[in-house]
Amino acid sequence: MAGQAPAISLSSIDKRFGEVRANKDVNLTVARGSVHGIVGENGAGKSTLMSILYGFYEADRGEIRINGNLVRIRSPKEAIANGIGMVHQHFMLVEPLSVIENVMLGAEGGAMLAKGEAKMRAALAKLSADYGLAIDPDAIVGELPVGLQQRVEILKALVRGAEILILDEPTAVLTPDEAEQLFALLHALAGQGKTIVLITHKLHEIMAVTDHVSVMRRGEMVATLETAATSPAELADRMVGRHVLLDVSKGPAHPGAVRLTVENLVIRDAHGSLKVKNINFSLRAGEILGLAGVAGNGQSELLEALAGIIQPTLGRILLDGDDLALTAPTPADRRTHGVLHIPEDRQRMGLVSAFSAAESMILGFQSEVAFGSGPMLSTEAVRAHTETQMEAYDIRPRDPSLKTSKFSGGNQQKIVLAREIEHHPKVLLVGQPTRGVDVGAIEFIHKRLIALRDAGVAILLVSVELDEIMSLSDRIIVMCGGVITGERTPETTNDRDLGLLMAGVTERAA
Amino acid sequence: MSAPIELPKWADVSLVPVLAVIVAFLVAGLVVLGIGESPVRASILLVQGALGSGEGIGYTLYYATNFIFTGLAVAVAFHAGLFNIGGEGQATMGGLGAALICLKLDFLPWWIVLPLAIMGAMAFGAVWAFIPGWLQVKRGSHVVITTIMFNFLAATLVVYLLVNVIGKPGSMSPETRVFEASAHLPYLHEALAAFGITIPQSPLNLSFVIALVASFLVWLLIWHTKLGYAIRTVGHSPSAATYAGISIGKITMITMAISGALAGLLAVNEILGVQGRLLLEFSSGYGFIGIAVALMGRAHPLGIILAAILFGMLYQGGTELSFEMPRVTRDMIVAISGLVILFAGALDGLIRRPMAGAFARLLKSEG
Amino acid sequence: AHAETVKPAIVYDLGGKFDKSFNEGVFRGAEQFQKSSGVEFRDFEIQNDAQREQALRRFAKDGFSPILAVGFSQASAVEKVAKEFPKTKFTIIDMVVDAPNVQSVVFKEQEGSFLVGLLAAKASKSGKVGFVGGMDIPLIRRFACGYVQGAKFANPKAEVLQNMTGTTGAAWNDPVKGAELTKSQIDRGVDVVYHAAGGTGVGVLRAAADAGKLGIGVDSNQNGMHPGKVLTSMLKRVDNATIASFQAAKDGTWKAGISVLGLKENGVGWALDDNNKALITADMKSAVDAAAADISSGKIVVHDYMSDSKCPE
Amino acid sequence: MEIYATLIAITESGLRLSVPLIFACLAGLWSERSGVVDIGLEGKMLAAAFAAAAAASATNSAVIGLAAGIIASVGFALIHGFAAISQRGNQIVSGVAINMLAAGLTALVGNAWYAQGGRTPPLEGDARFQPLTWPGAEIIDQIPVIGPLYAHILSGHSALAYCALIATILSGFVLARTRFGLRLRAVGENPAAVDTAGVSVTKLRYAAVIIAGVLCGFGGAYLSLGQAAGFLTNMTAGKGFIALAALIFAKWRAWPAFWTCLLFGLLDAVAIRLQGVVVPGIGQIPVQAIQALPYLMTVVLLAGFIGKAIPPKASGLPYVKER
């Protein structure tokens, strides 16, 4: 009887975080044994919705039914009891502990670890056999590659006998073939009647693995579609409410002299693992060089190295022929040399949320004489400067003394943009310029970037949004696993071709 | 210091600390009741003792001077996201610095000795805070722990020096000889007497003026200089600071040094102003109460001055109180400070959440 | 001399009114005086050095006189406040302050210590006796030195182990350290331990008692703290000094200047009561009485450490 | 032999002096392993020492004293827990507050109740934890070399001293081998992981904080009922902070904590004995140097000159789900 009932049905779920309404009257039905996709912009409310289903957050309003039965899920404990397992966007692992300890956590089977542990090892061994999820139970989780860490997360869920498995952007951190394995696993699980909910930004994944797909926008559930009966284009439209990136009108580029040259660059991160493996490229005045790639393949590190925030292990970065490591080692020096930077993460880097808009508006340029002579800082000067910028970039609300955190994502981004552009960059490093930004703002930002290009600025555009790369770039390079897997021009490539390069497949696709 | 709860700024800086103090006093009142004395009478005696006489006011401001210095020290560190619990040790070292100068140079005229001694106090205090800062930056050891350790290190070091090196030979207590008059920072009653103004005698000395100047300078530094901007950036968002090309390490060390120098100034009041010699434990807990002062003053110099005066009143009033009510010793004040720290710094949520709620409702009802 | 109205006041030292020792002695004296003369007195226990001056000044302002300052640490404060209130009478114990309105009372602790040293040596079976001082200062070395002389006087081969508790004021109030030091001395064969360590001594006497050895008290009569376990106490008659000062003020015979109280003046001595009379053999008693007489008469001169910062071995 | 005797004597007193450190250090260990930084060890011990002495002098029972000490200490621990866990307040501020509160209240109340300068009346007999002498200690003591080891090192300490050893064994075992221990270790590193695993972060942390309170209760009771015979104002005299140092030195692990505290205790014992002693050749040893050692060593360790001390990742951070 309950067999017909949907595995999950959420009705009119509401959730606020302070000012932000993350979920607005959301309904969702997921059929037993199906793979159900959820797509939506950053900040659309996907994770929130699933976290509510998993009992991590409690909804302000709404009903949850599992297999047709009305349930109250006030904590993950209750979710687990209802056979729900979740692989979070940000892993929930205890790094200093071993795999087995992580898997056992919360399911120890007894006050003493010893006996539960034996059982757990057996269970792990079985799962590994059944689904090819091999893993060393005694490895320290913190020392495992992300791919395996995710495997631990999945194992945690399966070991607890999850009938419903939620995965929040699982492939964001995976290599393409890792992703393939994962999807195989998901199919296998679905085949056994388990229900899968898959959150992702990658529409081709949706098309590839899901049976149904739901689209969220600004906290609302705008559509649930039969995957077979829809298309990436349609999904994209639904996600943003109107057709985005109607290909940006831009004239041909007139590249000038080489501005920035990167030679044999090698970067290790704090833990010493190789992030960028000996890459070379150059950037000309008056062109936009798009850098495509799945998040976490070295773009961020490259960007920060160029901006002087982290130091490369090997190699050189030349500006107009001279080595920046010598002439301008620090971020401050880079700025004075005209290398400006719109960081990927405006919340953490680009702005200080606790500062007023005016204070955020001079971040990085605080020591300029324009803002006060000698050691002093002139509040008046800063305020005046901010007011003009707010006009020029239509930043709302027009209140220099409003706390930065009170501005919406799009307006926050405009603050960063205005600040960097107004300081006449020679080279502009741009990271994810439109992440979590509304459509209007996106167009505004794109127009500005093109204008800068035409004004002769050399622009390096790092984005995970292929469409953005395609429509803005004059040249495109693709990074995968820390190396450049190919260079293209928008004319000579397409999503599929770039996708393959992003997946590390280097031979040219027909 | 805790999870931010949106409140109108004015309420945040005024109502919250005031309420914290009120709650602290209510609790303290219960304690007084518990030991069988009348809280009302105690409070009256306390206020009379603190403000009832010219001398009382003098003492109040004299204690307040100490609290301004240590309060500023803690506050400056707060702005850089640092917690300097080392005020005690930094003040002790400040005393050492001042004393060394005086012992060597107090044959010189005051206009040479005093400036040097004051600088000595600041320098030693600064160094004693700079080292923990340096250790955090270069070696990753957290200042909270190192400053605590440095408090004890300062204490033992000064004991050793007073007993074996700079102490007065054959003295009954470990202390230096009394400095020459040239090394004595004039009492306010002396200074004003010079202008024919007579006020009651008290330990209140020119350090109080120095404290006010220091407060102004700190205000200028934090909100109207580029260094201050950098300090606050580091305090609010280290990652943004890095992005902005602000060296977190440099700022940390500079801030700690400034903080320590301010704490060191406590010695100017105690050693140069009052004791006229270096002796043990002259910092007697002012360093810790500075934390309460900074929290209450919401790390703003003006707030700190007010909070410092309040604690000055508690100290002076407390002493007078213990004359009249021997059962209510001045430990009462330590307890009250603890309560204030608790309610203004750690349990402020208890006060802020309801208030935030009230304001929210207020705004709604207004439309 | 005609009688005056007196308003006596006392400012105790850090150890506090009930330190079972020095300050307490003063308090008891004052109580006696109050009983005998019916004159009320006020007193104040300071909590930190800064308060000394404030307390003295406060009493002086309220017209109290004589004001008795207990302990050498008060010297500088008394000096200052005495200047501010030339009409007020001040008495300071254990320190000399040279001012027209200050009476300084000091004791020949070496003489009392000599006597208890003698008793210690006689009571000791191991021939090893111990001394635990509070803060390592000349005054306490004076105690130690007198004690050594007394012990050697009784038994030239006697061995005296000495320890000081510390170099700061904390050394007056650290029974745990006192106990540790005593235990270590006992471990090394000592069977009688004399303390001149204020509150720290509480630990000394307890440790000795716990180990079944003998302790020797100081300042006040501490025999009662562990009856039968305290051989005797070196009495420093601060109570007498207090009474004397207050009485003199009352009779109008109070004089500034230094008064040095030794055995002769009955300023120091040793305690004999029910608690310890079982421990003091007739032979011991006669010996100590004889020595006392000789010291009073000047036949025996007990060296004062503070006269030359040396102690004859 | 003489030297051996001194060695024994110093070790013996080192043991006595390390007991309160061990309790406080383990308390800190539990608290910080759960992610709650605790610089209020000092205050909790002080409160416990007072309550224990007061209760013992009233009832003339050391055990009741101990109970009272534990209750007082747990009381303060709960204040800290409430501030740190429920209110998500600043844990360091809360710790500082607790230290001052305890210092002030104990002295104040002590003065008011007993009018003896903050001291409680001296405790005798059953009101104290007397040293336990093991069977035949006196006789065995006569056996050269091993005799004293038995009679002075093993035997002759107060019951609470043996509790310190038991507490260490238990702490080590529970943390490493039990469900509670696993969850506790996890919650100090990544509370979200524990939460999503269906375990209450709040309950875990409160449990840890209360355990810390109990241990500080033992430590405080030992001070006033074992080591001394009554309460003295501020009788902890920085032991809580030395314990903190030891905790870091031991890198937040139970047995290393135990050994570190023993070491610090020994240092103290040595310092006490060398006070004012003139060593032939060397002259007077500056005991301050020895007293400073624990702090110095900790700073040096923290500075990573000898190994590296990395605290539990989530320690000091309140667990906030919703930004």
Ligand SMILES: Nc1ncnc2c1ncn2[C@@H]1O[C@H](COP(=O)(O)OP(=O)(O)OP(=O)(O)O)[C@@H](O)[C@H]1O
């Ligand atoms: N814990 C939180 N506290 C406050 N606000 C939050 C919290 N989590 C999410 N939000 C806000 O709620 C909205 C929805 O966030 P959510 O993470 O659900 O979006 P998402 O669709 O998962 O985005 P992404 O694709 O980037 O993961 C955003 O505006 C976000 O800022």
Ligand SMILES: Nc1ncnc2c1ncn2[C@@H]1O[C@H](COP(=O)(O)OP(=O)(O)OP(=O)(O)O)[C@@H](O)[C@H]1O
């Ligand atoms: N942390 C916050 N505190 C106060 N107000 C906020 C906060 N975050 C957002 N707001 C307000 O709520 C509104 C919605 O916030 P949100 O960040 O979701 O904007 P948005 O809808 O994502 O727009 P954008 O696409 O520009 O980001 C914003 O206009 C902003 O003024």
Ligand SMILES: [Mg+2]
């Ligand atoms: Mg998400």
Ligand SMILES: [Mg+2]
């Ligand atoms: Mg947004």
